[in-house]
Each structure stands twice: as structure tokens, then as C-alpha cells.
Amino acid sequence: MRKNILLVGGTRFIGKMLVQxxxxxxxxxxxxxxxxxxxxFGARIARIVVDRRDERAMLAAxxxxxxxxxxxxxxxxxxxxxxxxxxxxxGKVGRYVxxxxxxxxxxxxxxxxxxxxxxxxxxxxxxxxxxxxWHDTSLASQSYVxxxxxxxxxxxxDGSLPLVTVRLGxxxxxxxxxxxxxxxxxxxxxxxxxxxxxxxxAAASSFLSAQSASCFLAWVGMQDFKxxxxxxxxxxxxxxxxxxxxxxxxxxxxRTLPAASAAPTGVLSPFDYAYPFxxxxxxxxxxxxxxxxxxDWLERTIRQHDLAYx
Numbered sequence: 001m002r003k004n005i006l007l008v009g010g011t012r013f014i015g016k017m018l019v020q021x022x023x024x025x026x027x028x029x030x031x032x033x034x035x036x037x038x039x040x041f042g043a044r045i046a047r048i049v050v051d052r053r054d055e056r057a058m059l060a061a062x063x064x065x066x067x068x069x070x071x072x073x074x075x076x077x078x079x080x081x082x083x084x085x086x087x088x089x090x091g092k093v094g095r096y097v098x099x100x101x102x103x104x105x106x107x108x109x110x111x112x113x114x115x116x117x118x119x120x121x122x123x124x125x126x127x128x129x130x131x132x133x134w135h136d137t138s139l140a141s142q143s144y145v146x147x148x149x150x151x152x153x154x155x156x157x158d159g160s161l162p163l164v165t166v167r168l169g170x171x172x173x174x175x176x177x178x179x180x181x182x183x184x185x186x187x188x189x190x191x192x193x194x195x196x197x198x199x200x201x202a203a204a205s206s207f208l209s210a211q212s213a214s215c216f217l218a219w220v221g222m223q224d225f226k227x228x229x230x231x232x233x234x235x236x237x238x239x240x241x242x243x244x245x246x247x248x249x250x251x252x253x254x255r256t257l258p259a260a261s262a263a264p265t266g267v268l269s270p271f272d273y274a275y276p277f278x279x280x281x282x283x284x285x286x287x288x289x290x291x292x293x294x295x296d297w298l299e300r301t302i303r304q305h306d307l308a309y310x
Contacts, residue, residue, distance in 0.1 A: 003027045004066065005221065006093075008052055009074030011037040013177055014099070014168075017214035018072065019045065025218070030068075032061070052081065053135045058088045070095045070221040078134035078147035082154035086161060096161040097220055100228070102169050102206060102279055104149045106265070115206070115236075115278035118167070118228040126153035152228070164220055169232030169279050170271060173210035174304035182270040186239075187305040189269075190246045195255040199262040199274045201240035206232035206279040209297040219289055229287070230279040235294035239272040249302040 005022055009015040010031035016039065022029050023044055031039065035049035050061040052075045071093045076082055082098075089096060104123075105116045112120075128150050133139060152165050172183045189196050208216075208231055216231045237245065240256060247254035262274035281291060 003069040003221075005029050005070045005072070006068045007031045007072045007074060008076070009033060009072075011039045012179060013173060014171060014210055014213045014217070015072075015074045016040075017177075017210060018074075018217050021214055021218040022221075052084075055084045055087065058084050062088050062092070065092075067092045067094070069093075070097065072097045072099070072217060072221065074099045076151050076155075077140075078132075078143065079128050079130065079150040079154040080134045082151040082158070085155070086158050090160040094162065095221060095224075096155075096163050097217065098151065098155065098163065098165045099217065100152055100165040100167045101145075101148050102167055102230075102232070102277065103145045104152060104167060105277070105279075106145050107149075109265070109273065109277060110275040113276055115276075115280035116230075117280040118230060118283055121228075123149075123152050123156050123228065126150060128153055128157070162226060164226055165228045166217060166220055167228055167230045167279065168213055169206035169208040169230075171208050171210055171213050172298070172301055174301055176304075177210045180270075183301060184305050185270055186242050186246050187250075187302060189243060190250055190252050190254055191306070193253065193255060195257045196239065196243040197257045197259050197263075197268045197272075198238070198240045198243075199259050199268060199272050201238055201256075201258070203273040203276050204236035204238045204241065205271055205273060205277040206230075206236050207294055207298075208233050209292070209294075209301065211297070212292055216284070216289060216291070223287065225287055229283050230281050231284060231291070232279040232281055233291045233294045233296075236276075236278045237271075237294065239269045242271060243269075245298060246302050249299045250306055 005027050010019045011033055030046040032048040032050055034051055048061050050057050071089055076098045155163050212233055243254050265273055
């Protein structure tokens with residue numbers, strides 16, 4: 001059955017892949033963006049030009065619009081964004097899917113060695129700071145973790161949307177997909193024979209290919225369950241492991257140096273952690289979704305970055 005679907009975002013990385021999947025499935029797709037980034041979809045989609053962070057503009061843009069079967073919110077980064085979503089889409093959407101992150105579990109690091117399940121995080125108990133300048137772009141990086149956590153907390157506490165929050169593992173993609181540069185960081189280290197400094201070689205984390213992430217999001221939109229759900233491919237890797245996987249893929253030597261003491265998360269390299277930081281995907285499996293393994297796509301992704309240097 002053809003669905004009327006809105007993506008808030010949809011012109012970069014996972015969002016662009018998700019649009020393509022939805023179009024292939026025959027759905028009617030609209031994207032809402034500021035209109036600054038070109039998309040390749042032409043007349044196949046509708047477009048709403050609006051600033052996601054501007055409440056008045058959002059209310060005006062969606063006033064009188066028909067209800068959507070599914071809204072994918074790729075740009076809900078903080079509780080202010082969440083509050084706007086409740087006002088704009090409350091009572092006007094059959095299913096609201098927020099793209100969240102493994103980072104919402106960051107505050108639990110070191111408390112257990114095993115993977116984090118959805119129930120390990122008491123989302124309803126999280127404080128919400130409405131006075132923080134969430135939309136100050138100069139604070140975007142440092143407020144990302146708290147913002148995603150509090151966005152989820154706001155939405156669940158409000159309760160007005162038929163909500164799913166997809167807690168994505170670290171998403172890796174090729175150079176044309178991943179604008180974050182995190183995958184490229186490890187390829188650069190190996191190509192230049194620079195040493196990887198690391199906190200804990202056994203502190204594995206969960207990863208997801210961009211294609212797997214878009215596939216899972218598309219699947220979630222067609223289901224009827226609600227609540228948080230983790231998304232990650234099999235085969236967790238530490239920063240140490242990832243560097244060595246790059247070395248294997250490029251047939252190049254890898255230099256690694258253990259840090260004298262554990263560094264703050266992400267300081268030594270993007271996926272450097274002092275403790276294991278993995279996602280338990282049993283809920284997704286129980287609902288009927290099976291993720292691929294990192295071995296199925298990681299080498300190909302690494303080689304794509306290597307070829308970008310040629």
C-alpha cells in the first residue's frame with residue numbers, strides 16, 4: 001500500500017539513501033529542508049523549504065497539509081527540536097520515527113561490559129534543560145550527545161506522537177556518503193603510516209553501514225511497534241580493531257600506540273573509548289529484522305575511501 005511519507009532532512013548521507021528506498025517501494029515522498037543542498041530526485045518527490053529549527057516557520061509550512069502516514073525526523077537534535085515536532089505533527093502523523101544515536105548511552109559507559117539494551121537507559125528519568133542555547137551552531141558538536149538524549153526524553157515524556165526512536169550505531173559510509181570524515185580518519189592514518197593512539201584495544205563499539213541504516217529505517221516505518229530500538233551490524237570493533245581492518249584491506253602496515261591513560265571519549269580518534277560501547281539488537285531481531293555483519297561491507301567501504309585518493 002502506497003504511503004504518504006515526509007522526511008525532515010533527506011538530502012545527505014542516510015537520508016538520501018532512505019528517500020531512494022522509499023521511492024523504490026512506490027511511496028509518495030516529501031522532504032523538508034532549508035533548500036540549500038541539491039538532491040538528485042527531480043520530480044519524483046515533493047519539497048518543502050523550511051528551517052527545522054524555526055517553530056513559526058515549521059507551523060506555517062505544515063498548516064493545512066494532509067496527515068502523513070510516516071514522518072522520519074532526521075534533524076531532531078535536541079529538546080527544542082522535539083518540542084517543535086510535537087506542535088507541528090501532533091495528531092497529524094500515523095508514525096513518527098526519530099533518528100537517534102548510540103550516543104544516548106554515553107553516560108552508561110563503564111557500568112557494564114556487555115552490550116546496552118534499550119531498557120538499560122531510563123529515558124523518562126533524564127533531565128531536560130530548556131534554557132540551554134541548543135540552536136547555537138557554535139555549540140553543535142559539544143551538545144550533540146546531551147541533545148539527542150534530551151530530545152528522546154522530551155518526546156517520550158510528552159507522549160503525543162506515535163513514536164519510535166532508532167538508536168543507530170556508528171554509521172560508516174564511503175567518501176560520497178559520509179560527510180563526517182570519521183571513516184576517512186582511520187584510512188588517512190594507515191595511508192600515511194601515522195600511529196593510532198588508543199585508550200583500550202578491547203573497548204569495542206557497534207557500527208552500521210549507511211545502507212544498513214537506511215534499510216532499517218525504511219523497515220521501521222512500515223511496522224507498528226513503538227519505543228526505542230537499537231540498530232547495529234554484527235561484529236563490534238574497537239578503534240584498535242578498525243585501524244587493523246584498514247591495514248588488512250589496504251595491505252599496509254599499521255602503527256598503534258597505547259595511551260598512558262585513557263583519554264576522554266573521541267579525543268585520540270573518533271571511535272576511541274575507554275570502555276566497551278556496544279548495542280544489543282535483540283529487540284530488532286525479535287521484531288523480525290536481521291542485521292548484516294560488519295564483515296559483509298567494511299572492507300568495501302575502506303577501499304572506497306582509499307580509491308578517493310587516486
